[in-house]
Amino acid sequence: MTVPVLEAENVVKELGKGAGKVIALKGVNLELVKGELTLLMGPSGSGKTTLLSILGCILTPTSGIVRVEGEETTDKTPEELAELRRKHIGFIFQSYNLFPTLSALENVRIALDVIGRKGYEAAKRAEEVLHDVGLGKRLKNYPSNLSGGEQQRVAVARAIAASPSVVLADEPTAALDSENGHAVMALLGRIAKEQNRSVLAVTHDPRTLGYADRVVRIEDGLIVGEERRPKGLDAPEIADLTKRRKVNG
Amino acid sequence: MILTLAFRNLFHDRIRLAVTLVGILFSIVLVAIQLGMYLGSSQMITAMIQRSNSDLWITAFGAKSFEEGGILLSTRERHQALATPGVKAVIPLVVAFAEWRKPEGGSTRVVLVGTDAEDGALEPWSLVSGTWQDIKSPDAISADDTYFRELGINGLGDTAQIAMGRVKVKALTHRIRSFTQSPYVFTTLSRARSLLGAESDKATFYLVQLQPGASVEAVRRDLLNRLEGAEVLTKNEFEDRSLRQWLFRTGAGLALIGGALLGILVGTVIVAQTLYSSTKDHLNEFATLRALGSSSGYIYKVILAQAGLSAVIGYLLGILISLGILYISRNTPLPLVMTPGLAGALFGLTLFMSAISAISAIIKVTRIDPATVFNR
Numbered sequence: 001m002t003v004p005v006l007e008a009e010n011v012v013k014e015l016g017k018g019a020g021k022v023i024a025l026k027g028v029n030l031e032l033v034k035g036e037l038t039l040l041m042g043p044s045g046s047g048k049t050t051l052l053s054i055l056g057c058i059l060t061p062t063s064g065i066v067r068v069e070g071e072e073t074t075d076k077t078p079e080e081l082a083e084l085r086r087k088h089i090g091f092i093f094q095s096y097n098l099f100p101t102l103s104a105l106e107n108v109r110i111a112l113d114v115i116g117r118k119g120y121e122a123a124k125r126a127e128e129v130l131h132d133v134g135l136g137k138r139l140k141n142y143p144s145n146l147s148g149g150e151q152q153r154v155a156v157a158r159a160i161a162a163s164p165s166v167v168l169a170d171e172p173t174a175a176l177d178s179e180n181g182h183a184v185m186a187l188l189g190r191i192a193k194e195q196n197r198s199v200l201a202v203t204h205d206p207r208t209l210g211y212a213d214r215v216v217r218i219e220d221g222l223i224v225g226e227e228r229r230p231k232g233l234d235a236p237e238i239a240d241l242t243k244r245r246k247v248n249g
Numbered sequence: 250m251i252l253t254l255a256f257r258n259l260f261h262d263r264i265r266l267a268v269t270l271v272g273i274l275f276s277i278v279l280v281a282i283q284l285g286m287y288l289g290s291s292q293m294i295t296a297m298i299q300r301s302n303s304d305l306w307i308t309a310f311g312a313k314s315f316e317e318g319g320i321l322l323s324t325r326e327r328h329q330a331l332a333t334p335g336v337k338a339v340i341p342l343v344v345a346f347a348e349w350r351k352p353e354g355g356s357t358r359v360v361l362v363g364t365d366a367e368d369g370a371l372e373p374w375s376l377v378s379g380t381w382q383d384i385k386s387p388d389a390i391s392a393d394d395t396y397f398r399e400l401g402i403n404g405l406g407d408t409a410q411i412a413m414g415r416v417k418v419k420a421l422t423h424r425i426r427s428f429t430q431s432p433y434v435f436t437t438l439s440r441a442r443s444l445l446g447a448e449s450d451k452a453t454f455y456l457v458q459l460q461p462g463a464s465v466e467a468v469r470r471d472l473l474n475r476l477e478g479a480e481v482l483t484k485n486e487f488e489d490r491s492l493r494q495w496l497f498r499t500g501a502g503l504a505l506i507g508g509a510l511l512g513i514l515v516g517t518v519i520v521a522q523t524l525y526s527s528t529k530d531h532l533n534e535f536a537t538l539r540a541l542g543s544s545s546g547y548i549y550k551v552i553l554a555q556a557g558l559s560a561v562i563g564y565l566l567g568i569l570i571s572l573g574i575l576y577i578s579r580n581t582p583l584p585l586v587m588t589p590g591l592a593g594a595l596f597g598l599t600l601f602m603s604a605i606s607a608i609s610a611i612i613k614v615t616r617i618d619p620a621t622v623f624n625r
Contacts (some may be wrong), residue, residue: 058540058620079545082545086541091622099257099534100261101254101258102257106250109250110541113250114541114542114547115542
């Protein structure tokens with residue numbers, strides 16, 4: 001049996017207080033394992049990003065249990081949660097969140113610096129992951145000189161630089177055109193398979209479906225369905241199929 | 250990377266950086282000038298006491314400063330002091346404000362110092378023209394070349410009148426300045442008494458030199474028991490008393506220190522304001538850092554590094570300008586003084602000021618919710 005690297009057990013999250021209180025998650029159960037790219041899909045306001053934040057130890061659940069590599073997050077202080085993130089979790093954001101004053105290489109190095117990897121070894125590692133995402137020749141470029149797709153690939157490199165067991169991506173293709181969207185999803189798929197990590201991407205972009213090993217659907221704060229990727233079809237075909245279905249449907 | 254990020258954050262917005270640096274620079278220059286004036290004033294006030302070759306000073310009771318001792322001590326006190334065990338010599342000194350009548354008309358005040366240099370207690374230092382022998386010649390005095398205009402003279406050989414008698418400038422000192430702006434004029438002890446109309450056995454101070462091995466404190470106690478109506482002070486005590494008189498009783502020192510405090514306050518506020526707004530502008534990046542798992546300490550270090558870099562750059566610019574002002578002031582009646590200690594203290598102050606300024610920015614980042622990274 002595959003051991004989950006990230007687990008949510010009956011997670012409830014209430015946001016706001018008093019009359020403005022909203023129950024964003026109403027008892028979510030989810031397990032993520034290594035080697036899989038999981039998509040978390042659902043309409044706006046369904047609780048996708050809240051769940052991602054809780055799984056990423058950025059928010060704490062109102063009730064329920066979250067385990068990262070078997071370690072419970074309950075009752076941990078913000079500093080202890082930050083330590084969990086440092087050790088096990090890489091993030092990719094919708095709007096990249098790169099440091100505009102740092103070059104591509106420095107943007108990756110700072111993620112390593114945060115976990116205490118410094119100097120030549122860190123620079124070498126940053127260069128290596130940027131090569132892996134196809135930006136070996138753009139190391140010195142600043143975000144303003146990179147396309148959206150390139151910026152997102154820097155963000156991917158930053159997320160995987162410290163070799164986390166889990167990569168959480170929030171709408172990674174939302175700001176990208178079709179070509180770059182496919183490129184980024186292919187990259188995330190490779191990261192899950194070749195580097196044996198668990199990748200969870202929150203999305204409502206149907207173009208991404210073809211790259212998923214597993215699709216989890218969430219609505220109104222509850223997981224309402226889960227499907228496995230059909231074997232034997234390559235990613236672009238699935239994406240096209242999805243498109244056709246949508247047109248036909 | 251902390252320094253790199255801090256440096257880039259700072260230089261990203263050059264106008265704000267310029268404002269920060271102007272704030273620090275203004276503060277440094279203001280504090281340097283105020284404290285430079287304070288130090289310069291202190292040195293002027295205590296120069297005579299410091300230069301004296303004495304272990305103890307006997308003054309009339311209540312003497313406020315070197316310039317305001319009165320001419321109240323007599324040979325009786327001197328003999329009593331000389332009879333005290335451990336005392337090697339008791340050397341009289343006459344000091345008093347006196348009217349100086351300029352050769353071309355008009356008058357000003359001088360501080361007349363009557364001393365016998367041969368006694369080895371106090372003599373005019375930095376003589377640039379003439380010698381002590383020249384000052385001993387009839388009617389001779391020494392004046393300081395910094396004060397020619399105030400004294401209405403052009404140099405050696407000029408004559409003037411001090412109080413009751415004519416005097417001739419036979420020697421010149423260089424940059425022996427007076428905090429009271431009444432120039433110091435040196436002459437012999439007996440001529441000073443005569444010019445001031447004092448009796449021939451009177452003195453303002455007795456400078457006590459001790460025998461080798463004698464305890465300053467023991468001799469002082471002994472002297473206090475023997476002398477009535479007189480005080481016995483160590484050099485440090487007399488310096489402190491003179492400083493208190495001129496710097497604090499007159500309010501001059503308070504004004505200087507107040508100016509320095511104002512400089513520190515203004516500098517701190519400007520740096521705090523710019524650091525805060527810089528932090529606010531980079532809040533998203535700090536939230537990203539937090540989401541990436543950085544500790545709070547890491548982010549504080551980035552902010553403190555920004556503050557530290559601003560401090561170092563601002564200090565270097567500020568100290569350069571201060572040194573320029575110092576150079577310009579060297580020939581004025583109140584030259585500014587910069588010592589390595591003051592320069593070091595100013596650097597420490599700049600760092601402290603910048604660290605204090607970073608508090609508001611640190612409070613701001615402490616409240617960062619890393620979840621905001623998903624809202625953009």
